[in-house]
């Protein structure tokens with residue numbers, strides 16, 4: 554599983570980081586969320602998917 558964040562769609566609400574800090578973090582420069590590990594570790598797949606499902610702007614793509 555691979556997670557990517559569309560920086561143009563991200564509104565920096567930090568929800569994905571709260572749900573799945575194993576994968577998502579806020580980028581200091583852009584202020585947007587980024588996926589810091591790819592592929593997503595097996596034990597974080599469920600929470601990464603939850604982040605994608607709950608992102609208010611559907612900025613997270615899971616492949």
Ligand code: SF4
Nearest residue numbers: 563564566567569608
């Ligand atoms: S949940 Fe979506 S909008 Fe919020 S910080 Fe994460 S990627 Fe950005």
